[in-house]
Amino acid sequence: MSKNPTSFPVLSRSQRLHLEVYGYVIIRNLISENEVEAIKSTLYEMEANFERTGELPGPNCFNTSTTNDFYRIDNLPHLAPAFFDYVTHPSIVGMAEEIVGGPVRLQQSDAHIRRPISKPREDEPFNGYRFHRGINPAYHHYEKGLYHFSFIKALTNLTDLGPEDGGTTVIAGTHKIPQDVPQEDIVKAALDDPTMIHQVEAPAGSTLLFYESLIHAAGIIRSNKDRLLILGGYMPTMFQAWSGYDPDMNFVKGLSQKNRELLTGANKFDWPRVSRGL
Numbered sequence: 387m388s389k390n391p392t393s394f395p396v397l398s399r400s401q402r403l404h405l406e407v408y409g410y411v412i413i414r415n416l417i418s419e420n421e422v423e424a425i426k427s428t429l430y431e432m433e434a435n436f437e438r439t440g441e442l443p444g445p446n447c448f449n450t451s452t453t454n455d456f457y458r459i460d461n462l463p464h465l466a467p468a469f470f471d472y473v474t475h476p477s478i479v480g481m482a483e484e485i486v487g488g489p490v491r492l493q494q495s496d497a498h499i500r501r502p503i504s505k506p507r508e509d510e511p512f513n514g515y516r517f518h519r520g521i522n523p524a525y526h527h528y529e530k531g532l533y534h535f536s537f538i539k540a541l542t543n544l545t546d547l548g549p550e551d552g553g554t555t556v557i558a559g560t561h562k563i564p565q566d567v568p569q570e571d572i573v574k575a576a577l578d579d580p581t582m583i584h585q586v587e588a589p590a591g592s593t594l595l596f597y598e599s600l601i602h603a604a605g606i607i608r609s610n611k612d613r614l615l616i617l618g619g620y621m622p623t624m625f626q627a628w629s630g631y632d633p634d635m636n637f638v639k640g641l642s643q644k645n646r647e648l649l650t651g652a653n654k655f656d657w658p659r660v661s662r663g664l
């Protein structure tokens with residue numbers, strides 16, 4: 387990524403305010419039907435191939451899950467053009483930069499197939515929602531009065547999501563609650579008043595942008611439909627990729643400088659803080 391981030395604003399004023407207040411915002415129909423179909427077919431093909439051969443789709447990738455109700459492939463850019471196009475999508479990178487507050491690198495990438503589960507999870511704690519946050523909310527800063535955080539995710543649903551379809555579920559506004567408030571207490575409090583628990587309902591190709599400090603979970607599928615998604619996680623350029631998400635160095639050799647830097651974080655320091663304010 388260049389040292390000069392994409393020119394702002396990328397989000398509208400109301401989208402930026404929504405993100406500030408709730409810790410997430412949904413951009414409806416961000417990617418095209420063709421892009422959605424290309425990612426979906428790649429993902430189904432990878433799963434079918436894994437079932438047939440037990441093999442991963444390429445080097446430097448891994449499966450977080452290969453169960454009947456959850457197939458997940460991790461570290462995507464070099465595995466398929468449809469994946470690469472997603473994680474380098476200029477609008478997604480631009481929004482990531484606006485939210486992080488400066489130039490970003492890809493830090494994580496994964497794509498999921500979720501299926502209705504045979505055994506209801508309602509008897510599990512927290513009504514079956516496995517709420518979590520991936521990082522301590524401490525790693526934030528304010529610029530022009532707006533909150534910026536060092537790890538954001540752009541998660542795009544590849545299937546239409548209605549109320550029964552298990553869209554990503556978040557506890558709105560929790561991105562700013564420090565780590566020393568026990569997460570269990572936050573979740574219990576939210577379950578007492580579920581108006582604070584928001585679940586994505588959106589057409590396929592819509593993108594949920596959220597601070598990774600926001601407490602979130604996969605939704606619970608109550609329909610009979612698969613739920614497919616792809617996501618990119620972005621951080622300031624000087625951060626490392628998470629374990630297992632290091633770029634495939636053979637693949638990055640052939641990329642433009644801009645995309646190479648986006649994937650490797652090679653452009654480490656001299657990080658300009660940028661915020662457009664509201």
Ligand SMILES: O=C(O)CCC(=O)C(=O)O
Pocket residue numbers: 498520539553554555602603604605615617
């Ligand atoms: O499955 C989902 O919608 C949520 C994914 C998730 O929990 C995560 O990205 O950490």
